Amino acid sequence: xxxxxxxxxxxxxxxxxxxxxxxxxxxxxxxxxxxxxxxxxxxxxxxxxxxxxxxxxxxxxxxxxxxxxxxxxxxxxxxxxxxxxxxxxxxxxxxxxxxxxxxxxxxxxxxxxxxxxxxxxxxxxxxxxxxxxxxxxxxxxxxxxxxxxxxxxxxxxxxxxxxxxxxxxxxxxxxxxxxxxxxxxxxxxxxxxxxxxxxxxxxxxxxxxxxxxxxxxxxxxxxxxxxxxxxxxxxxxxxxxxxxxxxxxxxxxxxx
Numbered sequence: 658x659x660x661x662x663x664x665x666x667x668x669x670x671x672x673x674x675x676x677x678x679x680x681x682x683x684x685x686x687x688x689x690x691x692x693x694x695x696x697x698x699x700x701x702x703x704x705x706x707x708x709x710x711x712x713x714x715x716x717x718x719x720x721x722x723x724x725x726x727x728x729x730x731x732x733x734x735x736x737x738x739x740x741x742x743x744x745x746x747x748x749x750x751x752x753x754x755x756x757x758x759x760x761x762x763x764x765x766x767x768x769x770x771x772x773x774x775x776x777x778x779x780x781x782x783x784x785x786x787x788x789x790x791x792x793x794x795x796x797x798x799x800x801x802x803x804x805x806x807x808x809x810x811x812x813x814x815x816x817x818x819x820x821x822x823x824x825x826x827x828x829x830x831x832x833x834x835x836x837x838x839x840x841x842x843x844x845x846x847x848x849x850x851x852x853x854x855x856x857x858x859x860x861x862x863x864x865x866x867x868x869x870x871x872x873x874x875x876x877x878x879x880x881x882x883x884x885x886x887x888x889x890x891x892x893x894x895x896x897x898x899x900x901x902x903x904x905x906x907x908x909x910x911x912x913x
Contacts, residue, residue: 658911661690662739662762663729667720668695669744670841671833673702676824680901684741687905691739694729696720698749700837702827709840713745713848717752721760730760740764743897744870745841748848754855763858763913767904768867768894770874771850774881799825812866812893813900854882858913861886862896862904869894885911 664684668676674695681693699719700709710716725731730738739762742750747769754761803824807817814820833841861884863875872888879886887907892899 658909658913659690660688660908662692662736664688664691664693664739664741665720665724665729666693666695667698667740667742667746667749668701669746670845671701671838672744673697673705673827673831673833675702675827675831677897678820680897680904683901684905687909694724694727696723698746698841700841701833702831705831705833705837709837709844711840711844711847713748713752713844714756716745716844717749717756720749721753721757737762741767742769743767744769744894745845748845751851751855752848754859755851755853758856761856763860764856765860765862765904765908765911766875766878767862767896768864768870768872768875769878770870771848771878772846773849774874774877799828803828809869810893810895811898812864812868812891814895814898850878850881859884860907860911860913862889862907863887864889864892864894864896864899866891867894 666674666677666681668674674697677695681695685691685693697704698709698716699707710719721730724738728734737760740750740753742764747766748771750764750766754764800821803821804817807814807821811817859882861875861879863872863886865872865888875886878884889896889900889903897904
C-alpha cells in the first residue's frame with residue numbers, strides 16, 4: 658500500500674496523545690510521505706479541562722474541529738485524511754466515516770468494539786472489573802493507577818515500571834477527572850454500529866490476548882462489514898505499545 662497524506666491518530670478511553678509514545682515517530686519514519694497528526698479527545702490531554710461528551714458523535718465532531726483549525730480538513734484543505742485509531746478512538750473513527758465518508762480515504766482500527774457486536778462482558782472483560790473500578794474510582798495515586806492500567810493493557814512491553822512513572826507525569830500535568838472518565842465510559846458503552854457499512858477501505862487489527870476487550874469483537878465487526886482482519890498472536894490491548902512495528906508491517910502489506 659502507498660502510505661502517504663494526512664494520518665490522524667486517535668487514542669482510547671482516558672488516554673491522551675502522549676500515550677502513543679514512540680509509535681507516531683516509528684510510523685513517520687516507516688512512511689516518509691505520511692503526515693501524522695495526534696489528537697486528544699475532550700476530557701483528555703490538552704483538552705483535560707473540557708467536559709467529555711456523552712456521545713461518540715460529539716467526540717468525533719470535536720476532533721474534526723481540531724483538524725479544521727489546523728487546515729487539514731475543510732475549506733482550502735488538500736485531499737482526504739486517513740484514520741488510525743484504538744479502542745474508543747476506533748468508535749470515533751467509525752462514526753467519522755459514517756457521518757463524513759467523503760473526508761476519509763481509509764482507516765486502521767485497533768482492538769475496538771461496538772454495542773451490538775459484543776456483550777458488556779465482551780467489551781469490558783469481567784476479570785478486570787475490580788482493577789478497573791479501583792483505577793477509575795478509587796485509586797488516587799497516579800503511579801499506582803498507571804501501573805494498574807499497564808498491567809491490564811500491555812503483555813509485551815519490557816519496561817513497565819519506568820513507563821508507569823512517565824505516564825504518572827502525564828496524569829499530573831493533564832489529568833483526566835473521575836467525572837470525565839465515567840462520561841467517556843458511558844459514551845463508549847452506548848455507541849452502536851451504524852446501520853450501513855461506513856466505509857470500504859478499512860483494516861481491522863486485534864490482539865489474540867487482549868485482556869481488556871474480547872478479540873471476538875473485532876472478528877464480529879470484520880464479519881459484519883467484510884473488512885480484513887489481522888490478529889497479533891501475543892500482544893495486549895495496547896497493541897501500538899506492545900508491537901508498533903507489527904502494525905506498520907500490516908499497513909504496509911494491506912491492499913485496500
